[in-house]
Amino acid sequence: MAPTHVHADPAAHAHLRPARFPxxxxxxxxxxxxxxxxxxxxxxxxxxxxxxxxxxxxxxxxxxxxxxxxxxxxxxxxxxxxxxxxxxxxxxxxxxxxxxxxxxxxxxxxxxxxxxxxxxxxxxxxxxxxxxxxxxxxxxxxxxxxxxxxxxxxxxxxxxKLEYSPLGAAFCGEEFTIAQLRTVYEAVWGTRLDPRNFHRKATGTPGFLEDTGTMSAGEAGRPAALFRLAPESRIVAGGPVRAVLNPPLMRPRG
Amino acid sequence: MAPTHVHADPAAHAHLRPARFPxxxxxxxxxxxxxxxxxxxxxxxxxxxxxxxxxxxxxxxxxxxxxxxxxxxxxxxxxxxxxxxxxxxxxxxxxxxxxxxxxxxxxxxxxxxxxxxxxxxxxxxxxxxxxxxxxxxxxxxxxxxxxxxxxxxxxxxxxxKLEYSPLGAAFCGEEFTIAQLRTVYEAVWGTRLDPRNFHRKATGTPGFLEDTGTMSAGEAGRPAALFRLAPESRIVAGGPVRAVLNPPLMRPRG
DNA sequence: ACACTTATCGTCAAGTTGACAATAAAGAAA
DNA sequence: TTTCTTTATTGTCAACTTGACGATAAGTGT
Missing domain, CATH: 3.90.79.10 (Nucleoside Triphosphate Pyrophosphohydrolase)
Structure with missing residues (x-):
């Protein structure tokens, strides 16, 4: 801290040439x-x-x-x-x-x-x-x-951020299945999530996802519906990210 | 963006004297x-x-x-x-x-x-x-x-931060009543909170508050119990702030 | 004693979560 | 084709949380 008797004026240092940093x-x-x-x-x-x-x-x-x-x-x-x-x-x-x-x-x-x-x-x-x-x-x-x-x-x-924002979808492409979104959450959080409960929360949260009407194909198992972010939660460059998940989708603790 | 033909080496600018900023x-x-x-x-x-x-x-x-x-x-x-x-x-x-x-x-x-x-x-x-x-x-x-x-x-x-961390208490002194903490939430969020529900959540969240055993006095109305932050959620300078409120205490939306 | 104010405890319906059964719809194997 | 395997999706149910609000407790001011 600067010696007080030198800088009696608290803004005095602003008169000095300020240090510059890379x-x-x-x-x-x-x-x-x-x-x-x-x-x-x-x-x-x-x-x-x-x-x-x-x-x-x-x-x-x-x-x-x-x-x-x-x-x-x-x-x-x-x-x-x-x-x-x-x-x-x-x-x-x-x-x-x-x-x-x-x-x-x-x-x-x-x-x-x-x-x-x-x-x-x-x-x-x-x-x-x-x-x-x-x-x-x-x-x-x-x-x-x-x-x-x-x-x-x-x-x-x-x-x-995954808990309350739609940013999990930033890891997916434009369109994605619920399962793809779930693997994002699982990878980021390092936990396993119940597919059924995740599906319920993802599709049941108003303003989060939007059904594209199309289906995934070629994968093993039953084809899944493709979703995109709903307009309310779409991510615009520089824009604010809305807290769409309310109540949040909390990661398992303990 | 720097012209590619000048900086073929992507790290080339690091060789230049970097600009310095106040x-x-x-x-x-x-x-x-x-x-x-x-x-x-x-x-x-x-x-x-x-x-x-x-x-x-x-x-x-x-x-x-x-x-x-x-x-x-x-x-x-x-x-x-x-x-x-x-x-x-x-x-x-x-x-x-x-x-x-x-x-x-x-x-x-x-x-x-x-x-x-x-x-x-x-x-x-x-x-x-x-x-x-x-x-x-x-x-x-x-x-x-x-x-x-x-x-x-x-x-x-x-x-x-008030939603999931114990930082609301940073606005209070070392010891405080539930009502004081509630007025903090009300002022920061700009909303009214039900005193009874807030009391339930604040005292019912494990690891959040600790009863000091002492009572407030001198105020109008019934004296209130004084609390402090529990050790788990105590705020240490420079240390991480734990997300103690789980599930969070969400501000009213809409 | 009485009114007033604030603290604290309860109650109850509605909504959410976690665990898990059941069914649906595809490809792969027999 | 029939059966098996895999993944998706819809339900069910008990435990828990929330929001709204009644009731009581315990001080101060008159």
């Missing part, structure tokens, strides 16, 4: 595949942590806003042309004590998306790939900087 | 008084928006972390010696297009606290004071920068 955005891109939650990681090509795994991200450019920077980094580092899902800001970290090069503030973002193809290995650019979140959380995979903490916070945010 | 922290300090939700605002002494109302806040110093900076600004601008409640990070805004002086990134924070005394007017320093949140939200009070938006986001965060 600002980065990092993106925790989550998807569901193979029944588990996965996170997008890139191979770092430069120091520090060269050769290690890290979240996609990079410096914010002058005149840029945070969301735009996050989307740009995703495009540059993972080769995603158009935002494939729901992007929101997560939390900021720093600036002290998280980068060996010095103070760096990072604004972490969260992307919930269907499994999408990423920049393959073999190019001279960075390799991007999906990795099981469990491996990150239990320390099997080592991440650069404080990225493991960031992933952990992102997963907790995702878990809690 | 970083500020702003604090939305909320309290409950007179049955309504109030926010702490200061009178700006310097341009821009000199003489206008704004959130307490200021530049982050080198080597500082965000929470620390927020606490320091609160101390400097409002004269609070020790953090009187629960402080958490809210969201980051910027850096583009929110300060006439140029790009400034701000990390907004949220303080939930009992009514505490602030730096009075009359000193040569800034005046700090409590103002009704309703006046800010409905545009009666004009705030500097994008601070109205920030207050709006902060209030929404607070409203939602």
């Amino acid at each position: 600002v980065t955005v990092d993106v925790v891109a989550l998807t569901v595949g193979g029944g588990e939650l996965r996170v997008l990681l890139i191979n770092r090509l430069i120091e520090p942590f060269k050769g290690g795994l890290a979240l996609p991200g990079g410096f914010v450019l002058p005149g840029e806003d945070l969301m735009g920077a996050a989307a740009r980094e995703l495009a540059e580092e993972a080769g995603v042309a158009r935002l494939p899902g729901h992007l929101e800001q997560l939390q900021s970290y720093g600036p002290a004590g998280r980068d060996p090069r010095g103070d760096v503030l990072t604004v972490a973002h969260l992307l919930l998306a269907p499994n999408f193809p990423v920049l393959a290995a073999g190019s001279d650019a960075a390799h991007a790939g999906w990795h099981p979140v469990s491996g990150v959380l239990d320390g099997e995979l080592d991440l650069a900087f404080d990225h493991r903490q960031i992933v952990s916070d992102a997963v907790e945010r995702a878990r809690s | 970083v500020t922290v702003d604090v939305v300090a909320l309290t409950v008084g007179g049955g309504e939700l109030r926010v702490l605002l200061i009178n700006r002494l310097i341009e821009p928006f000199k003489g206008g109302l704004a959130l307490p806040g200021g530049f982050v110093l080198p080597g500082e972390d965000l929470m620390g900076a927020a606490a320091r600004e609160l101390a400097e601008e409002a004269g609070v010696a020790r953090l009187p409640g629960h402080l958490e990070q809210l969201q980051s805004y910027g850096p583009a297009g929110r300060d006439p002086r140029g790009d400034v990134l701000t990390v907004a924070h949220l303080l939930l606290a009992p009514n505490f005394p602030v730096l009075a007017a009359g000193s040569d320093a800034a005046h700090a004071g409590w103002h009704p949140v309703s006046g800010v939200l409905d545009g009666e009070l004009d705030l500097a920068f994008d601070h109205r938006q920030i207050v709006s986001d902060a209030v929404e965060r607070a409203r939602s």
Whole structure:
């Protein structure tokens, strides 16, 4: 804390040239595949942590806003042309004590998306790939900087959002079956849910889902009805996400 | 987006000198008084928006972390010696297009606290004071920068946190009656709650409240039992806030 | 003692949840 | 084709929670 006798005027420091910090955005891109939650990681090509795994991200450019920077980094580092899902800001970290090069503030973002193809290995650019979140959380995979903490916070945010928002559908495509939506919940929460009770809650919540009238086909078992998000709960880029699930669909505790 | 032919290496910009931004922290300090939700605002002494109302806040110093900076600004601008409640990070805004002086990134924070005394007017320093949140939200009070938006986001965060976390108690002192806690909920949500049903939920939720054994006195009406947060839901600085209210105590919708 | 105010306990119908039976509709196997 | 297997969807039922509100308890002010 600044010595009081130097800054008698509480706003005095504002007269000083303010310190400036490098600002980065990092993106925790989550998807569901193979029944588990996965996170997008890139191979770092430069120091520090060269050769290690890290979240996609990079410096914010002058005149840029945070969301735009996050989307740009995703495009540059993972080769995603158009935002494939729901992007929101997560939390900021720093600036002290998280980068060996010095103070760096990072604004972490969260992307919930269907499994999408990423920049393959073999190019001279960075390799991007999906990795099981469990491996990150239990320390099997080592991440650069404080990225493991960031992933952990992102997963907790995702878990809690599924309880009351329609964001689970962000992991599915435009149309999906109740069972597909259920596997999303199961993967994110890491629990099993009763298909019948889940079906009841999903279809019984007003303003959540809308029947498309079409059916899934080709899978094993009886064909399932295809749904999409109802207009009330549709996810618009930058728009607010409504708390449609009321009462919420709580994850099993204990 | 950077021209691809210039940055064939997606991480190339990391080799460039990264842009640096001034970083500020702003604090939305909320309290409950007179049955309504109030926010702490200061009178700006310097341009821009000199003489206008704004959130307490200021530049982050080198080597500082965000929470620390927020606490320091609160101390400097409002004269609070020790953090009187629960402080958490809210969201980051910027850096583009929110300060006439140029790009400034701000990390907004949220303080939930009992009514505490602030730096009075009359000193040569800034005046700090409590103002009704309703006046800010409905545009009666004009705030500097994008601070109205920030207050709006902060209030929404607070409203939602009361539903599932024990943070309502952060507005009360160490010990409080059920009725005091209820008025917090009523002020934050802007609704009336049935005292009997609220009492049932508050005292009936395991791990939420703990009876102190003592009674309130001096008020009108029958004395009320004094409670404190149960150990499971106690709020530790920097620690996680547990979702104790399960199922949640939902605010009335519609 | 009496009125008034607030706290706390009960009651009851309506809605929600968790556990699980039963049926429906497809493809695969016999 | 008939049967088996798999998944989808509809019900059922008891336990629990919620919202509305009656009744009683225990203080203060007159």
